[in-house]
Amino acid sequence: MLSALDSMHARRSIRVFEPALVPAEAIRRIVDAAGRAPSSKNTQPWRLFLVQGVALAALRADYLAAFDAGEKPRPAYRYSPDPLPPAWQARAKEVGIGILKHKGITREDTAGRRAHDRENFEFFDAPHVFFLGTDGAAFGHGTFLDCGFILDNLMLGLASLGYGSCPQYSAVSYPDILARHLPADAGTLFIAGLAFGTPKQDAPVNSFQPARLPLEAWFQVVG
Numbered sequence: 001m002l003s004a005l006d007s008m009h010a011r012r013s014i015r016v017f018e019p020a021l022v023p024a025e026a027i028r029r030i031v032d033a034a035g036r037a038p039s040s041k042n043t044q045p046w047r048l049f050l051v052q053g054v055a056l057a058a059l060r061a062d063y064l065a066a067f068d069a070g071e072k073p074r075p076a077y078r079y080s081p082d083p084l085p086p087a088w089q090a091r092a093k094e095v096g097i098g099i100l101k102h103k104g105i106t107r108e109d110t111a112g113r114r115a116h117d118r119e120n121f122e123f124f125d126a127p128h129v130f131f132l133g134t135d136g137a138a139f140g141h142g143t144f145l146d147c148g149f150i151l152d153n154l155m156l157g158l159a160s161l162g163y164g165s166c167p168q169y170s171a172v173s174y175p176d177i178l179a180r181h182l183p184a185d186a187g188t189l190f191i192a193g194l195a196f197g198t199p200k201q202d203a204p205v206n207s208f209q210p211a212r213l214p215l216e217a218w219f220q221v222v223g
């Protein structure tokens with residue numbers, strides 16, 4: 001098992017998975033540990049759904065049908081400012097180009113780019129997907145922070161045991177479809193999905209690791 005620090009270094013977004021299931025016992029261990037995440041006043045505002053097997057196949061089919069019918073994503077919240085500040089936009093563009101390059105898709109390859117987009121809506125064909133939600137009537141900005149802690153714990157817990165994951169805003173593109181498939185309370189706000197499983201080792205896109213800014217660009221010691 002990797003240490004916390006080693007897990008942080010080892011984790012990266014995985015976009016091609018082996019079909020094999022992660023043992024239920026390992027998933028339970030990871031979820032149990034992830035639930036130790038802190039939250040303001042210990043409110044633990046998250047709800048987590050693990051979707052797999054025939055339930056995931058049915059959800060995937062409805063997501064792909066919506067995507068193929070050209071339905072615009074209709075997430076329940078806006079993730080980022082629109083437009084992004086120019087420096088953020090530059091990094092976002094670099095990631096987009098990097099992913100496509102590692103998949104052998106050129107800028108001119110419209111069909112290839114659409115096929116890549118489509119893979120988001122089949123959750124990268126992962127054998128499992130977590131869906132993270134919270135109470136849509138009660139949330140504040142800090143609720144997203146609390147939920148982010150558990151999402152990161154899940155990713156790091158998976159990485160510590162050698163599994164891979166991809167956090168996905170795209171997985172909450174159609175909240176009405178999620179509401180039909182998941183036993184969520186009415187009014188649940190779906191925040192993100194997390195596709196996970198065993199990484200396919202020889203898939204070039206899985207080796208893609210977007211660069212990080214040097215520490216000096218965002219970290220300052222005061223005093």
Ligand SMILES: Cc1cc2nc3c(=O)[nH]c(=O)nc-3n(C[C@H](O)[C@H](O)[C@H](O)COP(=O)(O)O)c2cc1C
Pocket residue numbers: 011012013014095120166167168169170171192208209210
């Ligand atoms: C909340 C969240 C949502 C994301 N949504 C998507 C997504 O829908 N599709 C995707 O391919 N990657 C998605 N990503 C992955 C980011 O592109 C990725 O984390 C970033 O480029 C850094 O790369 P790394 O995770 O490999 O370190 C998401 C990441 C986060 C944190």
